[in-house]
Amino acid sequence: MSALNAHIGYRVRIAQVRIFKDVYERMERLSMTLGAFSALLVIRDNPGVRQGVLGAAMHIKRPNMTKLVNGLEKDGLVTRLTPPDDKRAVELRLTPLGEARIAEAVRSVGAHDEAVRDLLGARDRATLLRLLDRITEGLTPER
Amino acid sequence: MSALNAHIGYRVRIAQVRIFKDVYERMERLSMTLGAFSALLVIRDNPGVRQGVLGAAMHIKRPNMTKLVNGLEKDGLVTRLTPPDDKRAVELRLTPLGEARIAEAVRSVGAHDEAVRDLLGARDRATLLRLLDRITEGLTPER
DNA sequence: TATTGTTATACTCTATAACTATA
């Protein structure tokens, strides 16, 4: 249709949208947003992670992180805990229900990820990740 | 930080966000949204394109297309024209101002695209696009 | 009846500024 296709960014975006469409559908079936999935996964792997650290990992601003965690807490999936050594902070942990829900979601997304892996094969998959990282790191200014 | 990195979709998304951050900044300097840029580019290459066709090309729903084109028209960048053979439809064309603005934007985005190309080189760029397409097409169910 | 575009509306994601309570 147009010159859009000539832009690498556009092509990367099309692939990303396509992948996420599948993942969204799986998440929807579990009544979970993608943001909730990502947060639960990171908390599972980093029990007691501070809210700000989680936000940084997810590239989500503090105010939006508050809303996301509010939802997770209201659904009984995570607990907020104020550490005694810094009463400003909030530590996040999964509840047993949160553990069960993320395990379920990981199974579903894992199945999707396998489909993508199979499309590429191990070798091409490694190549793709390497090239994507070169873009990500190459465009990120040194700090 | 987490298991997110193991997911291909997440890595594709990180690269996409990184690329679009640059493009957004360039668009911002030109007081143009990315949607406006894409629309102007497609209209430039397809003068008289119908609004619905443009929306399909951009994967934008009709009601949202209306809002986008309203803005472009209000800014004097495009004209709406009702073709005599189908009075329901709307044909879109760039105004001289629209031509000037898209030319300017294409120069700016072109410079960015070159930076990405230089990061990869011609060979790896072709490989990346091929692998992305395999994902996009492989996940898209036949119609 | 179906299609093109519009209007109204709502939901998600993202962003900034002002606030609180701690450090």
Next chain:
DNA sequence: TATAGTTATAGAGTATAACAATA
């Protein structure tokens, strides 16, 4: 003063339903 989190708010982007005009 600076930091962690919250609140309020506003802007994109996207989704559906109901509508008018036309085919």
